Amino acid sequence: MDDVVIKAENIGKYYRLGQINTGMFYSDARSWMSRKLGKEDKTLKIGEELKDKTGFWALDDINFEIKQGDRIGIIGKNGAGKSTLLKILSRVTAPTKGRIGIRGNVASLLEVGTGFHPEMTGRENIYLNGAILGMKRAEINDKLDEIIAFSEINEHIDTPVKRYSSGMYVRLAFAIAANLESDILIADEVLAVGDAEFQKRALGKMNDLSSKQGRTVLFVSHRMNAVKALCKDGILLEKGKIVHQGRIDECITKYQSNLHDKKNIEDLSHYDNEFFELLNFQLVDQDGNGLAQPMSNDDSAFVQIELNMKKIHHSFTIGYAICDSDGAVVYWSYLSDDYNENSSLKPGRNILSGEIPKHFLNEGEYNIYLSATLHYIQWIVNPEEDSPCLKLYIQGGLSNSPFWTLKRSGTCAPVLKWTVKNK
Structure with missing residues (x-):
């Protein structure tokens, strides 16, 4: 044509x-x-083969x-x-x-x-x-x-x-x-x-x-x-x-x-590297048990990362990126955001928990990707390319207000503080 x-x-x-x-x-x-x-x-040299x-x-x-x-x-x-x-x-x-x-x-x-x-x-x-x-x-x-x-x-x-x-x-x-x-x-x-x-x-x-x-x-x-x-x-x-x-x-x-199909979570050895061995990557509740889904917007939920640290590097940090169903990044969170906790990593087994904020995400489906990096040096696990993925489903719990019971437009649905002054 x-x-x-x-x-x-x-x-x-x-x-x-x-x-x-x-x-x-x-x-x-x-x-x-x-x-x-x-x-x-x-x-070719003696004993050498063409490769x-x-x-x-x-x-x-x-x-x-x-x-x-x-x-x-x-x-x-x-x-x-x-x-x-x-x-x-x-x-x-x-x-x-x-x-x-x-x-x-x-x-x-x-x-x-x-x-x-x-x-x-x-x-x-x-x-x-x-x-x-x-x-x-x-x-x-x-x-x-x-x-x-x-x-x-x-x-x-x-x-x-x-x-x-x-x-x-x-x-x-x-x-x-x-x-x-x-x-x-x-x-x-x-x-x-x-x-x-x-x-x-x-x-x-x-x-x-x-x-x-x-x-x-x-x-x-x-x-x-x-x-x-x-x-x-x-x-x-x-x-x-x-x-x-x-x-x-x-x-x-x-x-x-x-x-990010199911085998990524089942075969975590794919993500082994010189800095750590990934032992577990999951969503848990406040008691450390597997998170029941769909979860309510006001429930407590944590991203739990279990790893065996092989090598400590001063620029190393690990965390997660959460994206909506269209692939748009909602936010990133790293252990290094709380620098005191980032410095607590030791050789051997470490269990990290990052809280997903309550009254923040809207109803819907989200993907949570592992992210690990040497800050401004190199990716170890790049969440935008090859990373294990967790599915998160949110339904209900948007607010205590009778005026807000249904999903609103937008990715986030925060309950923000308001004040009224009568004069």
Whole structure:
């Protein structure tokens, strides 16, 4: 059809594991010829074997069509093949099999720094990217002020980008991709870096590009609330295959059910790491017994984490994130919020309990994800990617008032203190 701008037919991408070259053309050619003739490979050391006999399909049997002006969310676990697919669509790498048809120019935001020359200034990189898209210098000049203003790096635009922070990189890269003349915008985790204000502006800009300018947007993110806010349709990838295509709500629901299914709680050994062994993760009442559900809004409930600490680190903290049924984060809570308690962790068995506040959550279904991190250093268990999940159901107990007995709009339903002064 005339309005189809991307068409993938039986796309597959295969990667080999282990050693695939020696670093010298002569040795590689000699090794290849030996294997073809069934002879001993003279380039290997005594007793050494070539380790390129195995590989994996990062993508396999991928088929879809995307029309002009579509906003498509591509979601899936780490390793599902999302970034590989975007690299193929961006022509960074070629598929091993299949055919990809693209109509129009493609602007991509992949890894931080991709498409930038580190020795060139921000301004020079704007012209470089415009030239790659086939734009004339006069056309780039018309967009220059708008790009610089959106990126908010006016003072550093004539500084080599190798001196930029990751946030500055992303802001400039997004501003370039969104404002230069491209037909298709591909964004891979553009919201993973940058402050909340930039993330809000980026989502708004991508929405405008599609709805007002007719551009096609492909968006990858682990933030399901952002994907849902921007995209109408989605593609769910799992182990290199498409497991669902359709409305984004359906894709997100299936993704979340697959990501946090029952086996995550049954097999906690999956989350063992160098810092701790996860022994238990559950919801309990004030007596330490399993929580009866659905619970009332005014009941006492606790998130209990039992772990065997193997290694103590001064930046270590653990807690949970609670999300509503749409995947939006309601709040995060960490042991380190009470610093005195965080310092009480000792090697060996520890049982942690974090209280869920009464008269706070509305009626409905919630997901509670384990979170563990070395603060500002690294994730240990990332609640937005791979984490055990607990289900929480709340019904009733909203207040003691006869005026408030039913569920109200909104995620939270706090009973707040009011005072009246008669004068």
